[in-house]
Amino acid sequence: MNKEIKQKITRNWFKLLQDVICKDIQKLENNKIKFVSKTWNRNKLKDEGGGEFRILKNGKVFDQVGVNFSEVYGKFPKKIKNKVPGTSKSSNFWASGISVVMHMKNPNIPAIHFNTRFIYTSFGWFGGGMDITPCIKDNKEKKILHNELKKMCNRHNKNYYKKYKKWCDEYFYLPHRKEPRGIGGIFFDYKKDNWEKDFKFVSDLGITFKLIFNLLINRKNKKKWTTKEKELQYIKRGRYVEFNLLYDRGTKFGLQTGGNIDAILMSLPPTAKWN
Amino acid sequence: MNKEIKQKITRNWFKLLQDVICKDIQKLENNKIKFVSKTWNRNKLKDEGGGEFRILKNGKVFDQVGVNFSEVYGKFPKKIKNKVPGTSKSSNFWASGISVVMHMKNPNIPAIHFNTRFIYTSFGWFGGGMDITPCIKDNKEKKILHNELKKMCNRHNKNYYKKYKKWCDEYFYLPHRKEPRGIGGIFFDYKKDNWEKDFKFVSDLGITFKLIFNLLINRKNKKKWTTKEKELQYIKRGRYVEFNLLYDRGTKFGLQTGGNIDAILMSLPPTAKWN
Numbered sequence: 001m002n003k004e005i006k007q008k009i010t011r012n013w014f015k016l017l018q019d020v021i022c023k024d025i026q027k028l029e030n031n032k033i034k035f036v037s038k039t040w041n042r043n044k045l046k047d048e049g050g051g052e053f054r055i056l057k058n059g060k061v062f063d064q065v066g067v068n069f070s071e072v073y074g075k076f077p078k079k080i081k082n083k084v085p086g087t088s089k090s091s092n093f094w095a096s097g098i099s100v101v102m103h104m105k106n107p108n109i110p111a112i113h114f115n116t117r118f119i120y121t122s123f124g125w126f127g128g129g130m131d132i133t134p135c136i137k138d139n140k141e142k143k144i145l146h147n148e149l150k151k152m153c154n155r156h157n158k159n160y161y162k163k164y165k166k167w168c169d170e171y172f173y174l175p176h177r178k179e180p181r182g183i184g185g186i187f188f189d190y191k192k193d194n195w196e197k198d199f200k201f202v203s204d205l206g207i208t209f210k211l212i213f214n215l216l217i218n219r220k221n222k223k224k225w226t227t228k229e230k231e232l233q234y235i236k237r238g239r240y241v242e243f244n245l246l247y248d249r250g251t252k253f254g255l256q257t258g259g260n261i262d263a264i265l266m267s268l269p270p271t272a273k274w275n
Numbered sequence: 276m277n278k279e280i281k282q283k284i285t286r287n288w289f290k291l292l293q294d295v296i297c298k299d300i301q302k303l304e305n306n307k308i309k310f311v312s313k314t315w316n317r318n319k320l321k322d323e324g325g326g327e328f329r330i331l332k333n334g335k336v337f338d339q340v341g342v343n344f345s346e347v348y349g350k351f352p353k354k355i356k357n358k359v360p361g362t363s364k365s366s367n368f369w370a371s372g373i374s375v376v377m378h379m380k381n382p383n384i385p386a387i388h389f390n391t392r393f394i395y396t397s398f399g400w401f402g403g404g405m406d407i408t409p410c411i412k413d414n415k416e417k418k419i420l421h422n423e424l425k426k427m428c429n430r431h432n433k434n435y436y437k438k439y440k441k442w443c444d445e446y447f448y449l450p451h452r453k454e455p456r457g458i459g460g461i462f463f464d465y466k467k468d469n470w471e472k473d474f475k476f477v478s479d480l481g482i483t484f485k486l487i488f489n490l491l492i493n494r495k496n497k498k499k500w501t502t503k504e505k506e507l508q509y510i511k512r513g514r515y516v517e518f519n520l521l522y523d524r525g526t527k528f529g530l531q532t533g534g535n536i537d538a539i540l541m542s543l544p545p546t547a548k549w550n
Binding site for chain 1: 451452509513516517520521530536539540543544545546547548549550
């Protein structure tokens, strides 16, 4: 299969997934509140791709949720070039991805993050993952998340879960506070074992994410919460902001490659507090 | 004058300034709300200095104000060593500083930032500045700030104001948004022309900061504001968070040298929003 076909299949899948996820989210909001969609181009003068980000705010379930799709291509700026694999001969790249960040109204429900991407320089690889950030401890919830992810991983390779769980724990960590961002999930990058198998794994993660967020939200959506718990959530969101601005590679990559600011910073919560 | 005396004079001045500033702030709050003070040590096992930070929250004038003093010494971690002047032969350092960040209740009054520091490796230099971040435009306020700073600078050197104003504009800038953090002020670093003169300049800046914040706060403290204006302030604070976590050298320096997390991140506003 040539690279154009791989790219097309992948970006079409990400685009489809964006639609499917948005539909689920609107259903959770009883279709009473709609996404606002914005398309953007990477370069106004020539075609270097762009994206569509969709955002829904002030719902009954979601304080804010963003569902981003992007497909960009062209040349890497010099600053980044040598930090990305496969760029020694050419700075040409192609990249497509979908990312979702959910900041919930109910502080009993964790913030949920999902992302998958396919990047092509002189070869292609997948990256992505999903993880959750609760502000109130819930061991059963943790079990549900990790069980579902483990089951999914095991459908593809018995080694994936352990490896990608560890990677997630190491990545989503705030060294200055010596604390994890949330309670983990899975994270992987530079995945280029076998395109068909990798694509299947990545698709399965998308479907599993859809299953998990519905599960986690419906489980506690009607649970009452106090203003004190809401404050805890705002403080936890402060940590989320610290991680994304101080450490997140995706954020830095986006800002340095001239991505759309609103799309990149969509991961930031609507409100955060520091205490 | 030997370095120990220079260091002692400077740290004593910063400590005195901390007291004087806190007194002014409490007076603005009619002494109805007190600072909470916390002292910290850089190293629990041996003496490497530390600091005292004071924070006042939920006042009638201030949403939050932090007044930090620190005096730290020891050896630079390898990561940083070669990024700091005067460290080619030894990684020993001594540093003392005072920093103040005011986040106001009234959105008509800008966030106000002030910092001065003296760092000694194989030689010593001063750095610092003050600048303000309004969320509502006020040309008269801008004039007052810059006039006072210009007058102060001119007492020391006719070239300082222009040079340090430019430095401030360049430093407090968000490249990803192509927008300045606020409306400037002055900023300087690596100042080591003549210790006595430099110290006089730095002391004068401290006194001028005291004058300016009282002036700016009293000017509009009784001015009415709307919830819409408060929202504007929260959004502007989001930019403040972006700058401090993405770009601020002081924040990175602090996090990498094992400074106190709460003291370093005291500059973050109590509440920030993204839209």
